[in-house]
Amino acid sequence: MKDFLKVAVRNVGRNRRRSFITIVTIFLGVLVVSGIRGLLNGFQGEIRSSLTRKIHGDLQIHKKGYQDAVDNDPYKILIPDVAALEKEIQIPELIATAPRLRVFGLLNHQKSQKTTPVMIVGIDSKRELAVCPRLEQAVQAGTVLDSSQEIRSEAIEDDELTEAPPIGTTLSEDAPKAQGQNGIMLTPSLVRGMGAEIGDELVVLIQDKNNMQQAVVVHLVGVVDYAMPTAASKIAWMDFTTLRRAAGLTEGATELALRTQEGADVNEIRDRLTRALDPSLVVETWEELGGFFKDVMGLQNLVFSVILTIVFTIVISGIVNTSLMTVMERTREIGTLMALGYRRRQIMSLFLIEFAAIGVAGGIAGLTAATILLGLLGKKGIIFALPGQTTPTIIYPYATVFFLVSVLGLAIFAALLAGIVPAYRASRMRPVDALRAN
Structure with a gap:
């Protein structure tokens, strides 16, 4: 058997030009497929990281009806006791939690006297950064809101908050004033539209749970750009406790x-928490929260599957062509081997081993080149910008070991599949006719 394999492998080098062309065909196919998958992995990895480490977190817990009611009446869908909920969901896989409060309101820029509707999100900066550590990377200008610097006791009393100034007017001297770092972060579109700058004074106007108008004076401390095409453009972030008060x-x-x-x-964690929590609470993963991007990644994977099929169809066609030529040129050799006692299955196995050896050579060469290329790009990164992005994104291509091994196996399988018909034809020759072939 060892000698049989040696003969099969040596036959690969008999027609070096044809073997080289076949190996290059497989090499290019493996390189192209691995490169495209690496780029997709980098792109999808950046989407996943942005959604989980900048925006949503890995999971979120809401009251049922959250998506429908948050804009109309956010107070109807509040989680009443966050501290009790956090104790209830203590599991080993959980690293950090961060409560958020979302209310709809108006934002008035004091210098330009421009007012615009916004979604106001209350966050505790320390806890928010524990859940979404890449939030700092999204800050285009200024700094991340620092909840520890908020003045909670004497900045604005509850009875003063009801004395909201009319929208579009300059604040009077006796209007409620922030005595500390009551900060707010805005999206780039809000900053541009209002003509605001870091340090500018703004007034946040909301309706409290009793439908009373409340005003909070804040200062612009940061500009947050998620660099995601579908990210909401009118969001303001302020301190969780300040907004709640x-x-x-x-x-x-x-x-x-x-x-x-x-x-x-x-x-699995979502399912486990769903079973353990009250039925009125809904647990959602980052994929469910970012449904558009889930669909985008699904479409990308579908397109990649089509590309994979096309590439390896071309590879198989090329191998079939060269394999048939090889069998035709070696007709007399096949007849000689049969005359020496080789069985038909041995003839077929001989050719299949040759084709498999070509697949191994081309596959390993392609994987080596792809690994080197993806390694270099993975360290340096590729600057990439989608339509609608204001800030380019750096993606880091990579391919998993499982995928690379699978591609190598696919290359060998493609070579064997392409060689079945030529090998079968070779094994079905009659020795006398093969020896007489010219």
């Missing part, structure tokens, strides 16, 4: 964002 709340949150250990199965 203005809303007339002592406890409660719109949502609780969760961060899990790297590599944890968020779907």
Whole structure:
């Protein structure tokens, strides 16, 4: 058997030009497929990282009806006791939690006297950064809101908050003033539209739980750009406790964002928490929260499957062509081998081993080149910008070991598949006719 394999491998080098062309065909196919998959992995990895480490967290817990009611009446869908909920969901995979409060309001820029509707999100900066550590990378200008610097006791009393100035007018001297770092972060489109600059004074106007108008004076501390095409353009972030006080709340949150250990199965954790929690609460993964991007990644994977099929169809066609030529040129050799006692299955095996050896050579060469290329790009990164992005994104291509091994196996399988018909034809020759062939 050892000699049989040696003969088969040596036959690969008999027609070096044809073998080289076949190996190059497989090499290019493997390189193209691995390169495209690496780029997709980098792109999808950046989407996943942005959604989980900048925006949503790995999972979120809401009240049922959250998506429908948050704009109309956010106080109807509050999680009443966040502290009790956090105790209830203590599991080993959970690293950090961060409550958020979302209310709809108006934002007035004092210098330009421009007013615009916004979604106001209350966050505790320390806890938010524990769940979404890449939030700092999204800050285009200024700094991340620092909740520890908020003045909670004497900055704005509850009875003063009801004395909201009319929208579009300059604040009077006796209007409620922030005595500390009551900060707010805005999106780039809000900053451009209002002509605001870091340090400018703004007034946040909301309706509290009793439908009373409340005003909070804040200063612009940061500009946040998620660099995601579908990210909402009119969002303002301010301190969680400051916003909750203005809303007339002592406890409660719109949502609780969760961060899990790297590599944890968020779907399994979601199912486990759903079974353990009250039926009025809904647990959603980052994929469910970012439904558009889930669809985008699904479409990308579908397109990649089509490309994979096309590439290896071309590879197989090329191998079939050269394999048939090889069999035709070696007709007399096949007849000689049969005359020496080789069985038909041995003839077929001989050719299949040759084709498999070509597949191994081309596959290993392609994987080596792809690994080197993806390694270099993975370290340096590729600057990439989607339509609608204001800030380019750096993606880091990579391919998993499982995928690379699978591609190598696919290359060998393609070579064997392409060689079945030529090998079968060779094994079905009659020795006398083969020896007489010219």
